[in-house]
Amino acid sequence: MEQTLRETIRNNPKKILGVNPNDAKVSLSYLTVAFVSLLIGGILGMLQGLERAGLIQLPSWLNYYQVLTAHGLLLLVVFTATFTIGYQYANLSHSFGGLLSKVRKLAWIGFALMLIGVVMVTVMIVLNEASVLYTFYPPLAAHPIFYIGLVFVVLGIWACCFGVFINYRYWRKNHPGQTTPILAFFAMGVFILWFFASIGVTIEVFTLIPWSMGLVETTNVMVGRTLFWWFGHTLVNIWYLVATSAWYVIVPKIIGGRHFSEKLIRLVIILLVILNIPGGFHHQIVDPGISQSVKFLHVFMSLSIAVPSLMTAFAMFFVLERTGRKLGGKGLLGWLKKLPWGDVRFLAPMIAMISFIPGGAGGIVNTSNQLNQVIHNTMWVVGHFHITVGVSVVLTFFGICYWLIPYLSKRQLTPKMNKIGVIQTYVWTVGMALMAGSMHIVGLLGDPRRTSDTTYGGHEIAVSWIPYEMVFAIGATLLLIGVIIQVYAVFNMMFFAPKGHTEFPVAEPEDDATPAPLWTERWGLWIVLLIAVISMAYVVPIVDMILNAPPGSPPIRTW
Amino acid sequence: MKQAMYGLILFIFLILPPVATFLESIMIIHMHMQMPLLVFSGFLIARFFQIRFPQFFKNWNDNGIPGMLLFLIIWLYWMIPKAMDDALTLQFVEIFKFFSLTFLAGVPLRDSWGKLGSKAKSIVYVFFTLKFIIMGYLYIGIESQICNNYLIIEQRTLGWGSLAFAACFILYGFYWVFTDQSEFKTT
Numbered sequence: 032m033e034q035t036l037r038e039t040i041r042n043n044p045k046k047i048l049g050v051n052p053n054d055a056k057v058s059l060s061y062l063t064v065a066f067v068s069l070l071i072g073g074i075l076g077m078l079q080g081l082e083r084a085g086l087i088q089l090p091s092w093l094n095y096y097q098v099l100t101a102h103g104l105l106l107l108v109v110f111t112a113t114f115t116i117g118y119q120y121a122n123l124s125h126s127f128g129g130l131l132s133k134v135r136k137l138a139w140i141g142f143a144l145m146l147i148g149v150v151m152v153t154v155m156i157v158l159n160e161a162s163v164l165y166t167f168y169p170p171l172a173a174h175p176i177f178y179i180g181l182v183f184v185v186l187g188i189w190a191c192c193f194g195v196f197i198n199y200r201y202w203r204k205n206h207p208g209q210t211t212p213i214l215a216f217f218a219m220g221v222f223i224l225w226f227f228a229s230i231g232v233t234i235e236v237f238t239l240i241p242w243s244m245g246l247v248e249t250t251n252v253m254v255g256r257t258l259f260w261w262f263g264h265t266l267v268n269i270w271y272l273v274a275t276s277a278w279y280v281i282v283p284k285i286i287g288g289r290h291f292s293e294k295l296i297r298l299v300i301i302l303l304v305i306l307n308i309p310g311g312f313h314h315q316i317v318d319p320g321i322s323q324s325v326k327f328l329h330v331f332m333s334l335s336i337a338v339p340s341l342m343t344a345f346a347m348f349f350v351l352e353r354t355g356r357k358l359g360g361k362g363l364l365g366w367l368k369k370l371p372w373g374d375v376r377f378l379a380p381m382i383a384m385i386s387f388i389p390g391g392a393g394g395i396v397n398t399s400n401q402l403n404q405v406i407h408n409t410m411w412v413v414g415h416f417h418i419t420v421g422v423s424v425v426l427t428f429f430g431i432c433y434w435l436i437p438y439l440s441k442r443q444l445t446p447k448m449n450k451i452g453v454i455q456t457y458v459w460t461v462g463m464a465l466m467a468g469s470m471h472i473v474g475l476l477g478d479p480r481r482t483s484d485t486t487y488g489g490h491e492i493a494v495s496w497i498p499y500e501m502v503f504a505i506g507a508t509l510l511l512i513g514v515i516i517q518v519y520a521v522f523n524m525m526f527f528a529p530k531g532h533t534e535f536p537v538a539e540p541e542d543d544a545t546p547a548p549l550w551t552e553r554w555g556l557w558i559v560l561l562i563a564v565i566s567m568a569y570v571v572p573i574v575d576m577i578l579n580a581p582p583g584s585p586p587i588r589t590w
Numbered sequence: 591m592k593q594a595m596y597g598l599i600l601f602i603f604l605i606l607p608p609v610a611t612f613l614e615s616i617m618i619i620h621m622h623m624q625m626p627l628l629v630f631s632g633f634l635i636a637r638f639f640q641i642r643f644p645q646f647f648k649n650w651n652d653n654g655i656p657g658m659l660l661f662l663i664i665w666l667y668w669m670i671p672k673a674m675d676d677a678l679t680l681q682f683v684e685i686f687k688f689f690s691l692t693f694l695a696g697v698p699l700r701d702s703w704g705k706l707g708s709k710a711k712s713i714v715y716v717f718f719t720l721k722f723i724i725m726g727y728l729y730i731g732i733e734s735q736i737c738n739n740y741l742i743i744e745q746r747t748l749g750w751g752s753l754a755f756a757a758c759f760i761l762y763g764f765y766w767v768f769t770d771q772s773e774f775k776t777t
Contacts, residue, residue, distance in 0.1 A: 203773060204770075204773070207770075207772060207773045207775075208772075208773070208775060324612065324615055324616055325616070327612070328619070549774045549775070550774065552773075552774060553774065555761075555762065555765030555766075555769060556762065556765070558761070558765075559758050559761050559762040559765065562754075562757070562758050562761065563754075563755065563758045566751060566754030566755070566757075566758070567622070567623065567751075570618065570747060570750050570751045570754055571616065571618055571619075571747050571751075574743070574746060574747040574750050575743065575747065578743055578746060579743065
């Protein structure tokens with residue numbers, strides 16, 4: 032039914048006025064940092080690819096391990112975190128009709144804290160004081176300022192978490208008996224997971240600061256690694272949750288359909304939040320000092336994530352098929368042709384979703400004890416996270432840019448920019464297929480990761496890896512081209528695209544859909560269950576690691 | 591009835607010898623995972639008995655108190671270290687454990703919880719919170735080995751696990767008391 036102008040102004044002012052400019056500024060600032068980090072991280076990524084292929088030799092003042100550390104931290108922490116905050120705060124502002132001013136303040140405080148932290152971390156890496164790789168767990172020790180910088184980054188994230196919690200509470204209090212708009216519900220899931228994920232790494236970093244300063248002689252490496260992966264793997268699922276928010280809610284609108292049952296979407300979010308953190312243990316599946324039975328139990332805990340993931344896969348394909356058929360698609364696969372493949376806002380997240388099929392399957396290999404023995408610490412793992420993070424997550428993020436940034440900057444997505452986006456998506460897909468594909472294969476052949484030179488004096492097995500490493504270099508070069516196009520597109524849409532109105536594409540439920548149940552809003556209960564699952568997973572190994580602790584390790588600097 | 595079927599499947603899964611042996615091989619998992627799961631299977635199976643024998647529950651558990659007492663007695667019995675030892679060494683005790691936790695604890699718990707008033711519910715809740723705290727304190731603090739089948743380190747782990755559960759109970763208690771429950775009712 033058509034709304035009158037008056038009703039529209041009263042109930043949905045954003046439709047006419049667009050985004051609140053103050054909220055847009057918050058999101059655009061975070062997105063700016065995200066894409067500057069992407070550019071630097073992308074250049075560093077290509078340098079690594081070329082060095083691995085033996086095509087260049089990085090100078091001693093900027094060696095492979097510095098580049099590797101910076102690439103990992105800038106892309107896995109800074110790019111993803113700032114993009115997520117920019118996007119989720121835009122979602123929150125849209126869903127709640129604007130942010131509270133104190134929440135906006137918290138977002139700015141978070142921004143400042145994160146910038147300070149990132150500068151401290153980056154300076155230490157550039158000075159060659161912190162070549163400890165993205166994983167930064169002991170016994171490799173960085174300069175204390177590196178760890179202090181990380182504390183600032185975490186504090187910045189916490190400021191944003193509290194902002195979301197405050198705004199959610201405020202909305203709930205003023206809307207009793209109503210369910211939160213679905214994108215705001217996603218934001219709660221993301222930030223709760225972020226908060227609890229970062230507790231592990233915060234404890235770890237606080238033990239590492241006195242250790243790296245020399246105030247404490249040794250540290251417990253096992254506990255450090257465990258606390259790191261508490262955070263490290265959960266971070267992966269935070270990105271995934273952010274990506275699914277676009278898959279479930281944005282993609283159906285773009286293709287002209289409706290979203291899947293809100294009850295299921297909410298259940299998926301709740302399950303991802305509750306079950307996620309113990310998944311980190313499969314990163315330690317070949318670590319000594321954790322008993323076989325505990326590892327066995329953790330396989331179940333890690334694999335439990337497959338349940339909401341498969342629910343998402345089935346729900347999404349259902350939505351795609353239903354919409355395709357509504358648009359006139361006939362036959363078994365005719366509906367696929369009806370989907371808007373020429374629209375980058377659909378194409379990019381669609382390729383992202385498809386890549387999650389091999390990505391997820393590879394994840395199951397990593398989680399299984401016996402299969403992990405074959406691929407542990409090989410290039411397979413690098414290939415795995417480039418296909419999951421580099422395609423499933425990042426392409427979704429790229430796809431989001433093409434409507435989010437014009438919406439925030441009150442500009443338009445031109446057909447020309449859409450075409451550039453489509454080209455970018457194909458360049459990225461081909462580049463990543465080449466790079467991640469060859470990484471998977473050469474990993475199975477034994478090529479180790481995190482090593483600048485793997486010629487091993489010309490040994491015949493090592494020589495057999497070289498052709499694959501050349502393919503890394505080709506893939507990495509294509510990916511840098513993709514990064515450049517994407518960064519150009521982002522800043523063009525931010526500052527130069529023609530002014531105009533861009534819609535915030537939120538899908539509606541089906542007309543006959545049952546309303547989302549209110550019990551899903553019991554975040555207090557989900558948090559208690561989350562803590563219970565964490566304690567089930569962590570009490571046994573951590574008590575064992577502390578009470579039966581081996582002699583600790585002094586700080587080690589291998590460079 | 592679907593629920594009862596799921597409960598039965600869970601029960602059969604839990605008593606499969608390899609599953610039971612695995613769950614019982616770690617003390618904390620024996621007490622804090624296998625036992626609650628057995629109770630949970632009974633909780634689901636209870637639907638079958640409630641539908642089949644409504645008169646029995648009406649006669650014997652009209653206000654929920656007898657059922658809750660039975661549940662508490664059975665649960666507390668299995669918190670005794672000697673009982674856990676017996677379940678590992680004597681097969682008939684293990685069979686009794688499977689039966690009692692499922693049918694004498696899980697089933698009455700389901701039937702009683704809904705019948706209890708809010709005061710009785712709060713008492714049970716506080717009792718369990720205190721029980722976890724005390725167990726945590728005891729299992730962490732005690733110097734000697736209290737189960738023949740488990741090492742002292744497993745005992746300590748169980749203690750920390752109990753404290754973690756106590757923390758969850760306390761958190762949920764606060765959440766329950768300090769949130770406005772009318773927020774969750776459809777207007």
